[in-house]
Amino acid sequence: MAKNSDGKTVVIYRESDEGHGGHHGGSWKVAYADFVTAMMAFFLLLWLVVSLKPQRKQELSLVFQDKNVPSKEKVQNLEKVPTFISPDAIKGSPEFKLSQENKLKYEIALLIKELISSDLSVKNNSGVSNDSSGVLMQVNNSVMFRTGSAELTPAAAKVLDGVARILQDFKINLTVRGHADDEEKGGPYPSKWELSAARAAAATRYLAEKTGIPTTRLRAVGLADSQPLVPPTSAENKARNRRIEFFYTSPDMRPAERSQDGP
Template sequence: MAKNDGKTVIIYRESDGDHGGHHGGSWKVAYADFVTAMMAFFLLLWLVVSLKPQTKQELSLVFQDKNVPSKEKTQNLEKVPTFISPDAIKGSPEFKLSQENKLKYEIAILIKELITSDQNVKNNSGVSNDSSGVLMQVNNSVMFKPGSAEITPAAAKIMDGVAKILRDFKINLTVRGHADDDEGSGPYPSKWELSAARAAAAVRYLSEKAGIPSTRLRAVGLADSQPLVPPTSAENKSRNRRIEFFYTSPDMRPSERSQDGP
Protein backbone atom coordinates (compact mmCIF):
# COMPACT_ATOMS: atom_id res chain seq x y z
CA MET A 1 0.00 0.00 0.00
CA ALA A 2 1.13 3.55 -0.67
CA LYS A 3 -0.19 7.00 0.38
CA ASN A 4 -1.09 9.51 -2.32
CA ASP A 5 -2.55 12.95 -1.37
CA GLY A 6 -3.79 11.62 1.90
CA LYS A 7 -5.58 8.73 0.26
CA THR A 8 -4.72 5.11 0.69
CA VAL A 9 -4.02 3.33 -2.60
CA ILE A 10 -4.39 -0.46 -2.65
CA ILE A 11 -2.40 -2.29 -5.35
CA TYR A 12 -3.39 -5.79 -6.47
CA ARG A 13 -0.87 -8.04 -8.21
CA GLU A 14 -1.95 -11.13 -10.16
CA SER A 15 0.19 -14.26 -10.07
CA ASP A 16 1.83 -15.30 -13.31
CA GLY A 17 0.56 -18.88 -12.91
CA ASP A 18 -0.98 -21.34 -10.48
CA HIS A 19 1.92 -23.45 -9.25
CA GLY A 20 -0.05 -25.38 -6.64
CA GLY A 21 -3.04 -26.16 -8.82
CA HIS A 22 -5.56 -28.60 -7.52
CA HIS A 23 -2.85 -30.90 -6.06
CA GLY A 24 -1.00 -28.36 -3.99
CA GLY A 25 2.09 -30.01 -2.48
CA SER A 26 0.77 -33.61 -2.38
CA TRP A 27 3.27 -34.70 -5.03
CA LYS A 28 6.00 -34.21 -2.47
CA VAL A 29 4.41 -36.83 -0.22
CA ALA A 30 4.16 -39.32 -3.07
CA TYR A 31 7.76 -38.68 -4.07
CA ALA A 32 8.95 -39.14 -0.49
CA ASP A 33 7.11 -42.50 -0.30
CA PHE A 34 8.73 -43.59 -3.55
CA VAL A 35 12.22 -42.69 -2.34
CA THR A 36 11.61 -44.50 0.96
CA ALA A 37 10.44 -47.64 -0.87
CA MET A 38 13.47 -47.59 -3.17
CA MET A 39 15.78 -47.20 -0.19
CA ALA A 40 14.15 -50.21 1.51
CA PHE A 41 14.41 -52.24 -1.71
CA PHE A 42 18.12 -51.61 -2.18
CA LEU A 43 18.73 -52.24 1.52
CA LEU A 44 17.02 -55.63 1.12
CA LEU A 45 19.20 -56.42 -1.92
CA TRP A 46 22.31 -55.55 0.06
CA LEU A 47 21.24 -57.81 2.93
CA VAL A 48 20.57 -60.74 0.58
CA VAL A 49 23.95 -60.35 -1.12
CA SER A 50 25.74 -60.24 2.22
CA LEU A 51 24.13 -63.48 3.51
CA LYS A 52 26.25 -66.59 3.82
CA PRO A 53 25.56 -69.36 1.25
CA GLN A 54 24.20 -71.79 3.83
CA THR A 55 21.86 -69.10 5.20
CA LYS A 56 20.53 -68.46 1.69
CA GLN A 57 19.88 -72.18 1.30
CA GLU A 58 17.92 -72.33 4.54
CA LEU A 59 15.98 -69.18 3.59
CA SER A 60 15.04 -70.62 0.19
CA LEU A 61 13.38 -73.59 1.88
CA VAL A 62 10.90 -71.20 3.51
CA PHE A 63 9.60 -70.11 0.10
CA GLN A 64 9.77 -73.55 -1.53
CA ASP A 65 6.47 -75.18 -2.51
CA LYS A 66 6.53 -78.52 -0.74
CA ASN A 67 3.84 -79.93 -3.07
CA VAL A 68 5.84 -79.43 -6.28
CA PRO A 69 8.78 -81.84 -6.66
CA SER A 70 11.89 -80.58 -8.39
CA LYS A 71 12.85 -81.85 -11.83
CA GLU A 72 15.87 -83.63 -10.41
CA LYS A 73 13.79 -85.49 -7.86
CA THR A 74 11.21 -86.50 -10.45
CA GLN A 75 13.76 -87.90 -12.90
CA ASN A 76 16.37 -89.46 -10.64
CA LEU A 77 14.34 -90.19 -7.49
CA GLU A 78 16.97 -88.10 -5.77
CA LYS A 79 16.27 -86.52 -2.42
CA VAL A 80 19.58 -85.81 -0.75
CA PRO A 81 18.97 -84.19 2.68
CA THR A 82 18.46 -80.47 2.15
CA PHE A 83 18.16 -79.67 5.83
CA ILE A 84 21.91 -80.09 6.35
CA SER A 85 24.61 -77.93 4.82
CA PRO A 86 28.28 -78.82 4.30
CA ASP A 87 29.31 -76.12 6.78
CA ALA A 88 27.20 -77.85 9.42
CA ILE A 89 29.30 -80.98 9.06
CA LYS A 90 32.39 -78.88 9.73
CA GLY A 91 30.89 -77.73 13.02
CA SER A 92 29.42 -74.37 12.06
CA PRO A 93 27.97 -72.75 15.19
CA GLU A 94 24.92 -71.63 13.19
CA PHE A 95 23.64 -75.21 12.86
CA LYS A 96 23.37 -77.70 15.69
CA LEU A 97 22.76 -81.15 14.21
CA SER A 98 22.31 -84.46 15.88
CA GLN A 99 24.94 -87.13 15.35
CA GLU A 100 22.37 -89.21 13.49
CA ASN A 101 21.65 -86.45 10.95
CA LYS A 102 25.36 -85.88 10.37
CA LEU A 103 25.80 -89.60 9.76
CA LYS A 104 22.95 -89.73 7.25
CA TYR A 105 24.26 -86.69 5.42
CA GLU A 106 27.76 -88.10 5.07
CA ILE A 107 26.41 -91.43 3.82
CA ALA A 108 24.12 -89.70 1.30
CA ILE A 109 27.04 -87.67 -0.08
CA LEU A 110 29.17 -90.82 -0.52
CA ILE A 111 26.29 -92.61 -2.26
CA LYS A 112 25.79 -89.67 -4.60
CA GLU A 113 29.48 -89.69 -5.50
CA LEU A 114 29.25 -93.44 -6.13
CA ILE A 115 26.28 -93.32 -8.49
CA THR A 116 27.46 -90.24 -10.39
CA SER A 117 30.86 -91.74 -11.21
CA ASP A 118 29.28 -93.65 -14.12
CA GLN A 119 26.72 -92.07 -16.46
CA ASN A 120 24.78 -95.30 -16.99
CA VAL A 121 24.53 -95.89 -13.26
CA LYS A 122 23.57 -92.25 -12.69
CA ASN A 123 20.68 -92.52 -15.15
CA ASN A 124 19.37 -95.67 -13.46
CA SER A 125 19.75 -94.97 -9.76
CA GLY A 126 18.90 -92.56 -6.99
CA VAL A 127 19.41 -91.76 -3.33
CA SER A 128 16.89 -90.69 -0.70
CA ASN A 129 16.54 -90.60 3.07
CA ASP A 130 13.95 -90.85 5.81
CA SER A 131 13.95 -90.87 9.59
CA SER A 132 15.35 -94.42 9.68
CA GLY A 133 18.27 -94.28 7.26
CA VAL A 134 19.56 -93.64 3.75
CA LEU A 135 18.41 -95.55 0.68
CA MET A 136 20.23 -96.16 -2.61
CA GLN A 137 18.22 -97.55 -5.52
CA VAL A 138 19.77 -99.14 -8.61
CA ASN A 139 17.83 -100.53 -11.56
CA ASN A 140 18.12 -104.27 -12.17
CA SER A 141 19.30 -103.64 -15.74
CA VAL A 142 22.55 -102.28 -14.31
CA MET A 143 22.99 -104.87 -11.57
CA PHE A 144 21.96 -108.23 -13.09
CA LYS A 145 21.60 -110.09 -16.32
CA PRO A 146 17.96 -110.50 -17.47
CA GLY A 147 16.07 -113.17 -15.52
CA SER A 148 19.06 -114.10 -13.36
CA ALA A 149 20.82 -113.20 -10.13
CA GLU A 150 24.26 -113.01 -11.75
CA ILE A 151 26.00 -109.75 -10.89
CA THR A 152 27.32 -107.78 -13.87
CA PRO A 153 30.82 -106.21 -14.00
CA ALA A 154 29.22 -102.77 -13.58
CA ALA A 155 27.40 -104.05 -10.51
CA ALA A 156 30.66 -105.28 -8.99
CA LYS A 157 31.98 -101.71 -8.96
CA ILE A 158 28.80 -100.55 -7.26
CA MET A 159 29.07 -103.33 -4.70
CA ASP A 160 32.66 -102.33 -3.93
CA GLY A 161 31.46 -98.79 -3.28
CA VAL A 162 28.67 -100.09 -1.06
CA ALA A 163 31.20 -102.14 0.90
CA LYS A 164 33.53 -99.16 1.34
CA ILE A 165 30.73 -97.18 2.99
CA LEU A 166 30.06 -100.10 5.32
CA ARG A 167 33.73 -100.28 6.25
CA ASP A 168 33.99 -96.53 6.86
CA PHE A 169 30.91 -96.40 9.07
CA LYS A 170 29.70 -98.84 11.72
CA ILE A 171 26.27 -99.21 10.16
CA ASN A 172 24.00 -102.01 8.97
CA LEU A 173 22.64 -102.72 5.50
CA THR A 174 19.39 -104.24 4.26
CA VAL A 175 19.38 -105.27 0.59
CA ARG A 176 15.88 -105.41 -0.92
CA GLY A 177 15.20 -107.05 -4.28
CA HIS A 178 12.29 -106.07 -6.54
CA ALA A 179 11.23 -108.05 -9.63
CA ASP A 180 8.15 -108.87 -11.75
CA ASP A 181 6.97 -111.41 -14.30
CA ASP A 182 8.12 -109.32 -17.29
CA GLU A 183 11.85 -109.90 -16.76
CA GLY A 184 11.89 -113.08 -18.77
CA SER A 185 12.11 -116.75 -17.97
CA GLY A 186 14.95 -118.18 -15.93
CA PRO A 187 15.80 -120.78 -13.31
CA TYR A 188 13.44 -119.16 -10.80
CA PRO A 189 9.80 -120.28 -10.71
CA SER A 190 8.43 -116.86 -9.76
CA LYS A 191 9.26 -113.21 -9.20
CA TRP A 192 9.51 -113.89 -5.47
CA GLU A 193 12.40 -116.31 -5.84
CA LEU A 194 14.09 -114.03 -8.38
CA SER A 195 13.93 -110.92 -6.18
CA ALA A 196 15.12 -112.86 -3.13
CA ALA A 197 17.96 -114.47 -5.09
CA ARG A 198 19.18 -111.08 -6.30
CA ALA A 199 19.15 -109.62 -2.80
CA ALA A 200 20.97 -112.71 -1.54
CA ALA A 201 23.56 -112.47 -4.33
CA ALA A 202 24.35 -108.88 -3.35
CA VAL A 203 24.67 -109.80 0.32
CA ARG A 204 26.85 -112.80 -0.52
CA TYR A 205 29.19 -110.56 -2.53
CA LEU A 206 29.49 -108.13 0.36
CA SER A 207 30.13 -110.90 2.85
CA GLU A 208 32.44 -113.22 0.89
CA LYS A 209 34.32 -110.85 -1.41
CA ALA A 210 34.22 -107.57 0.51
CA GLY A 211 34.60 -109.05 3.98
CA ILE A 212 31.61 -107.35 5.58
CA PRO A 213 30.41 -109.27 8.69
CA SER A 214 27.17 -111.13 7.99
CA THR A 215 25.71 -109.81 11.25
CA ARG A 216 25.50 -106.38 9.63
CA LEU A 217 23.72 -107.60 6.48
CA ARG A 218 20.19 -108.67 5.62
CA ALA A 219 18.54 -109.73 2.33
CA VAL A 220 14.83 -109.31 1.55
CA GLY A 221 12.87 -110.35 -1.57
CA LEU A 222 9.80 -108.19 -2.27
CA ALA A 223 8.90 -109.18 -5.87
CA ASP A 224 6.52 -106.49 -7.22
CA SER A 225 4.77 -105.77 -3.91
CA GLN A 226 6.24 -102.27 -3.49
CA PRO A 227 6.30 -100.44 -6.85
CA LEU A 228 7.77 -96.96 -7.13
CA VAL A 229 5.17 -95.98 -9.74
CA PRO A 230 1.95 -97.66 -10.91
CA PRO A 231 2.89 -100.55 -13.24
CA THR A 232 0.66 -99.27 -16.02
CA SER A 233 3.30 -99.13 -18.76
CA ALA A 234 6.48 -100.88 -19.82
CA GLU A 235 8.53 -97.85 -18.76
CA ASN A 236 6.98 -97.80 -15.29
CA LYS A 237 7.50 -101.53 -14.85
CA SER A 238 11.15 -101.09 -15.79
CA ARG A 239 11.57 -98.40 -13.12
CA ASN A 240 10.00 -100.67 -10.52
CA ARG A 241 12.50 -103.47 -11.19
CA ARG A 242 15.33 -102.49 -8.90
CA ILE A 243 17.54 -103.41 -5.99
CA GLU A 244 17.77 -101.24 -2.90
CA PHE A 245 20.57 -100.73 -0.39
CA PHE A 246 19.13 -99.36 2.84
CA TYR A 247 21.77 -98.09 5.30
CA THR A 248 20.82 -97.83 8.96
CA SER A 249 22.89 -97.30 12.08
CA PRO A 250 22.53 -99.82 14.91
CA ASP A 251 20.53 -97.19 16.82
CA MET A 252 18.12 -96.58 13.93
CA ARG A 253 15.50 -99.31 13.75
CA PRO A 254 13.63 -99.44 10.41
CA SER A 255 9.97 -98.67 10.88
CA GLU A 256 7.08 -100.18 8.95
CA ARG A 257 7.10 -97.11 6.71
CA SER A 258 10.81 -97.46 5.93
CA GLN A 259 10.20 -100.94 4.62
CA ASP A 260 8.06 -99.36 1.90
CA GLY A 261 10.96 -97.13 0.94
CA PRO A 262 11.41 -93.41 1.76
Protein backbone atom coordinates (compact mmCIF):
# COMPACT_ATOMS: atom_id res chain seq x y z
CA MET A 1 0.00 0.00 0.00
CA ALA A 2 1.09 3.62 -0.65
CA LYS A 3 -0.14 7.20 0.00
CA ASN A 4 -0.83 9.83 -2.61
CA SER A 5 -0.09 13.50 -2.44
CA ASP A 6 -3.27 14.12 -0.41
CA GLY A 7 -2.19 11.68 2.21
CA LYS A 8 -4.79 9.07 1.29
CA THR A 9 -3.93 5.41 1.27
CA VAL A 10 -3.88 3.84 -2.14
CA VAL A 11 -4.23 0.07 -2.52
CA ILE A 12 -2.36 -1.36 -5.47
CA TYR A 13 -3.27 -4.77 -6.86
CA ARG A 14 -0.78 -6.71 -8.93
CA GLU A 15 -1.82 -9.59 -11.22
CA SER A 16 0.38 -12.63 -10.96
CA ASP A 17 2.27 -13.57 -14.07
CA GLU A 18 1.47 -17.25 -13.45
CA GLY A 19 -1.64 -18.54 -15.27
CA HIS A 20 -4.60 -19.85 -13.32
CA GLY A 21 -5.57 -23.49 -13.54
CA GLY A 22 -7.77 -24.26 -16.58
CA HIS A 23 -11.47 -24.91 -16.26
CA HIS A 24 -12.35 -28.56 -15.58
CA GLY A 25 -13.44 -30.44 -18.77
CA GLY A 26 -17.15 -31.40 -19.36
CA SER A 27 -16.60 -34.93 -20.78
CA TRP A 28 -17.67 -36.57 -17.52
CA LYS A 29 -21.09 -34.98 -17.92
CA VAL A 30 -21.54 -36.64 -21.29
CA ALA A 31 -20.51 -40.02 -19.87
CA TYR A 32 -22.84 -39.59 -16.91
CA ALA A 33 -25.75 -38.62 -19.17
CA ASP A 34 -25.13 -41.75 -21.30
CA PHE A 35 -25.09 -43.89 -18.16
CA VAL A 36 -28.37 -42.45 -16.89
CA THR A 37 -29.99 -42.94 -20.30
CA ALA A 38 -28.83 -46.56 -20.46
CA MET A 39 -30.10 -47.27 -16.95
CA MET A 40 -33.48 -45.74 -17.80
CA ALA A 41 -33.74 -47.93 -20.90
CA PHE A 42 -32.72 -50.99 -18.88
CA PHE A 43 -35.35 -50.48 -16.19
CA LEU A 44 -37.97 -49.69 -18.80
CA LEU A 45 -37.15 -53.02 -20.49
CA LEU A 46 -37.42 -54.83 -17.15
CA TRP A 47 -40.81 -53.25 -16.53
CA LEU A 48 -42.05 -54.31 -19.97
CA VAL A 49 -40.84 -57.91 -19.48
CA VAL A 50 -42.47 -58.18 -16.05
CA SER A 51 -45.75 -56.82 -17.37
CA LEU A 52 -45.91 -59.37 -20.23
CA LYS A 53 -48.21 -62.37 -19.92
CA PRO A 54 -46.44 -65.78 -19.71
CA GLN A 55 -47.68 -66.72 -23.18
CA ARG A 56 -46.21 -63.55 -24.69
CA LYS A 57 -42.90 -64.19 -22.93
CA GLN A 58 -42.75 -67.63 -24.53
CA GLU A 59 -43.50 -66.17 -27.94
CA LEU A 60 -40.85 -63.48 -27.45
CA SER A 61 -38.23 -66.07 -26.52
CA LEU A 62 -38.73 -67.75 -29.91
CA VAL A 63 -37.47 -64.61 -31.64
CA PHE A 64 -34.06 -64.94 -29.98
CA GLN A 65 -33.58 -68.64 -30.68
CA ASP A 66 -31.15 -69.98 -33.27
CA LYS A 67 -33.22 -70.46 -36.40
CA ASN A 68 -31.77 -73.94 -36.97
CA VAL A 69 -31.71 -75.23 -33.40
CA PRO A 70 -34.85 -76.11 -31.46
CA SER A 71 -35.06 -75.12 -27.83
CA LYS A 72 -33.99 -77.54 -25.13
CA GLU A 73 -37.42 -78.94 -24.44
CA LYS A 74 -37.80 -79.86 -28.12
CA VAL A 75 -34.58 -81.80 -28.14
CA GLN A 76 -35.04 -83.62 -24.85
CA ASN A 77 -38.77 -84.01 -24.48
CA LEU A 78 -41.26 -82.70 -26.98
CA GLU A 79 -44.12 -83.30 -24.56
CA LYS A 80 -43.15 -79.93 -23.10
CA VAL A 81 -44.02 -78.08 -26.30
CA PRO A 82 -46.37 -75.24 -25.29
CA THR A 83 -49.96 -76.07 -26.13
CA PHE A 84 -50.53 -72.68 -27.78
CA ILE A 85 -48.13 -73.61 -30.61
CA SER A 86 -50.32 -75.30 -33.18
CA PRO A 87 -49.18 -76.84 -36.49
CA ASP A 88 -50.85 -73.94 -38.34
CA ALA A 89 -48.93 -71.42 -36.27
CA ILE A 90 -45.67 -73.25 -36.95
CA LYS A 91 -46.32 -73.15 -40.70
CA GLY A 92 -47.43 -69.54 -40.92
CA SER A 93 -45.76 -67.60 -38.13
CA PRO A 94 -42.88 -65.40 -39.37
CA GLU A 95 -41.47 -65.44 -35.84
CA PHE A 96 -40.86 -69.16 -35.93
CA LYS A 97 -37.28 -69.41 -37.22
CA LEU A 98 -36.97 -73.20 -37.43
CA SER A 99 -35.84 -75.17 -40.44
CA GLN A 100 -38.51 -76.91 -42.51
CA GLU A 101 -37.47 -80.30 -41.16
CA ASN A 102 -37.71 -79.16 -37.55
CA LYS A 103 -41.10 -77.57 -38.18
CA LEU A 104 -42.42 -80.88 -39.45
CA LYS A 105 -40.90 -82.70 -36.48
CA TYR A 106 -42.87 -80.31 -34.31
CA GLU A 107 -46.05 -81.12 -36.18
CA ILE A 108 -45.50 -84.86 -35.82
CA ALA A 109 -44.67 -84.52 -32.13
CA LEU A 110 -47.81 -82.47 -31.51
CA LEU A 111 -49.93 -85.05 -33.32
CA ILE A 112 -48.37 -87.81 -31.20
CA LYS A 113 -49.00 -85.81 -28.04
CA GLU A 114 -52.62 -85.40 -29.06
CA LEU A 115 -52.87 -89.12 -29.76
CA ILE A 116 -51.48 -90.28 -26.42
CA SER A 117 -53.45 -87.63 -24.49
CA SER A 118 -56.77 -88.92 -25.81
CA ASP A 119 -56.62 -91.97 -23.51
CA LEU A 120 -55.55 -91.76 -19.86
CA SER A 121 -54.08 -95.27 -19.75
CA VAL A 122 -52.03 -94.56 -22.86
CA LYS A 123 -50.97 -91.13 -21.59
CA ASN A 124 -49.65 -92.60 -18.33
CA ASN A 125 -47.65 -95.27 -20.17
CA SER A 126 -46.14 -93.46 -23.14
CA GLY A 127 -43.86 -90.64 -24.18
CA VAL A 128 -42.50 -88.72 -27.14
CA SER A 129 -39.05 -87.37 -27.95
CA ASN A 130 -36.89 -86.55 -30.95
CA ASP A 131 -33.34 -86.50 -32.22
CA SER A 132 -31.57 -85.45 -35.41
CA SER A 133 -33.08 -88.38 -37.35
CA GLY A 134 -36.75 -88.26 -36.47
CA VAL A 135 -39.46 -88.42 -33.82
CA LEU A 136 -39.91 -91.29 -31.38
CA MET A 137 -43.13 -92.44 -29.71
CA GLN A 138 -42.90 -94.99 -26.88
CA VAL A 139 -45.80 -97.04 -25.51
CA ASN A 140 -45.52 -99.55 -22.69
CA ASN A 141 -46.21 -103.19 -23.54
CA SER A 142 -48.92 -103.31 -20.87
CA VAL A 143 -51.06 -101.08 -23.10
CA MET A 144 -50.35 -102.85 -26.39
CA PHE A 145 -50.07 -106.58 -25.56
CA ARG A 146 -51.13 -109.22 -23.12
CA THR A 147 -48.37 -110.55 -20.83
CA GLY A 148 -46.07 -112.96 -22.63
CA SER A 149 -48.04 -112.57 -25.86
CA ALA A 150 -47.85 -110.74 -29.19
CA GLU A 151 -51.64 -110.46 -29.38
CA LEU A 152 -52.78 -106.84 -29.71
CA THR A 153 -55.18 -105.45 -27.12
CA PRO A 154 -58.24 -103.30 -28.04
CA ALA A 155 -56.31 -100.24 -26.85
CA ALA A 156 -53.47 -101.14 -29.22
CA ALA A 157 -55.76 -100.83 -32.24
CA LYS A 158 -56.63 -97.27 -31.26
CA VAL A 159 -52.96 -96.38 -30.87
CA LEU A 160 -52.01 -97.97 -34.19
CA ASP A 161 -54.82 -96.17 -36.01
CA GLY A 162 -53.37 -92.90 -34.74
CA VAL A 163 -49.87 -93.96 -35.79
CA ALA A 164 -51.23 -94.70 -39.29
CA ARG A 165 -52.87 -91.27 -39.59
CA ILE A 166 -49.51 -89.59 -39.13
CA LEU A 167 -47.99 -91.80 -41.82
CA GLN A 168 -50.84 -90.87 -44.15
CA ASP A 169 -50.25 -87.15 -43.59
CA PHE A 170 -46.49 -87.15 -44.12
CA LYS A 171 -44.09 -88.80 -46.55
CA ILE A 172 -42.08 -90.48 -43.82
CA ASN A 173 -41.09 -94.01 -42.88
CA LEU A 174 -41.72 -95.91 -39.66
CA THR A 175 -39.57 -98.36 -37.72
CA VAL A 176 -41.45 -100.38 -35.09
CA ARG A 177 -39.10 -101.58 -32.35
CA GLY A 178 -40.10 -104.22 -29.80
CA HIS A 179 -38.51 -104.49 -26.34
CA ALA A 180 -38.95 -107.40 -23.90
CA ASP A 181 -37.03 -109.20 -21.14
CA ASP A 182 -36.69 -112.67 -19.62
CA GLU A 183 -39.45 -112.05 -17.07
CA GLU A 184 -42.07 -111.79 -19.82
CA LYS A 185 -41.07 -114.61 -22.18
CA GLY A 186 -43.35 -117.57 -22.45
CA GLY A 187 -45.88 -119.34 -24.61
CA PRO A 188 -44.65 -120.04 -28.13
CA TYR A 189 -41.69 -117.68 -27.70
CA PRO A 190 -38.55 -119.41 -26.38
CA SER A 191 -36.73 -116.18 -25.58
CA LYS A 192 -37.11 -112.42 -25.22
CA TRP A 193 -35.74 -111.98 -28.74
CA GLU A 194 -38.57 -113.88 -30.38
CA LEU A 195 -41.16 -112.15 -28.19
CA SER A 196 -39.91 -108.62 -28.92
CA ALA A 197 -39.65 -109.36 -32.64
CA ALA A 198 -43.16 -110.91 -32.73
CA ARG A 199 -44.64 -107.83 -31.07
CA ALA A 200 -42.95 -105.46 -33.49
CA ALA A 201 -44.15 -107.65 -36.37
CA ALA A 202 -47.74 -107.75 -35.05
CA ALA A 203 -47.92 -103.95 -34.87
CA THR A 204 -46.36 -103.61 -38.32
CA ARG A 205 -48.73 -106.17 -39.82
CA TYR A 206 -51.71 -104.28 -38.43
CA LEU A 207 -50.49 -101.04 -40.05
CA ALA A 208 -50.00 -102.73 -43.40
CA GLU A 209 -53.21 -104.79 -43.46
CA LYS A 210 -55.71 -102.68 -41.54
CA THR A 211 -54.68 -99.16 -42.51
CA GLY A 212 -53.16 -99.67 -45.95
CA ILE A 213 -49.73 -98.16 -45.24
CA PRO A 214 -47.31 -99.35 -47.98
CA THR A 215 -44.93 -102.02 -46.69
CA THR A 216 -42.02 -100.15 -48.29
CA ARG A 217 -42.41 -97.51 -45.57
CA LEU A 218 -42.51 -99.97 -42.66
CA ARG A 219 -39.89 -101.97 -40.78
CA ALA A 220 -40.09 -104.19 -37.68
CA VAL A 221 -37.16 -104.79 -35.30
CA GLY A 222 -36.90 -106.96 -32.16
CA LEU A 223 -34.39 -105.64 -29.63
CA ALA A 224 -35.20 -107.76 -26.54
CA ASP A 225 -33.63 -105.99 -23.53
CA SER A 226 -30.57 -104.64 -25.38
CA GLN A 227 -31.64 -100.97 -25.12
CA PRO A 228 -33.14 -100.30 -21.65
CA LEU A 229 -34.50 -96.87 -20.84
CA VAL A 230 -33.41 -97.19 -17.21
CA PRO A 231 -31.16 -99.68 -15.40
CA PRO A 232 -33.17 -102.88 -14.78
CA THR A 233 -32.45 -102.84 -11.07
CA SER A 234 -36.05 -102.98 -9.85
CA ALA A 235 -39.40 -104.44 -10.91
CA GLU A 236 -40.66 -100.93 -11.71
CA ASN A 237 -37.68 -100.18 -13.96
CA LYS A 238 -38.00 -103.52 -15.74
CA ALA A 239 -41.67 -102.87 -16.43
CA ARG A 240 -40.80 -99.46 -17.84
CA ASN A 241 -38.21 -100.98 -20.17
CA ARG A 242 -40.77 -103.37 -21.67
CA ARG A 243 -42.17 -101.22 -24.44
CA ILE A 244 -42.81 -100.80 -28.13
CA GLU A 245 -41.45 -97.83 -30.06
CA PHE A 246 -42.63 -96.08 -33.21
CA PHE A 247 -39.78 -94.17 -34.82
CA TYR A 248 -40.82 -91.78 -37.58
CA THR A 249 -37.86 -90.97 -39.76
CA SER A 250 -37.00 -89.76 -43.24
CA PRO A 251 -34.21 -87.75 -44.84
CA ASP A 252 -36.89 -85.51 -46.36
CA MET A 253 -39.88 -85.05 -44.04
CA ARG A 254 -42.34 -83.33 -46.40
CA PRO A 255 -46.12 -83.14 -46.05
CA ALA A 256 -47.77 -85.77 -48.21
CA GLU A 257 -49.87 -84.71 -51.15
CA ARG A 258 -53.30 -86.09 -50.38
CA SER A 259 -55.91 -86.57 -53.06
CA GLN A 260 -59.42 -85.22 -52.77
CA ASP A 261 -60.71 -88.75 -52.30
CA GLY A 262 -58.59 -89.21 -49.17
CA PRO A 263 -55.21 -90.88 -48.37
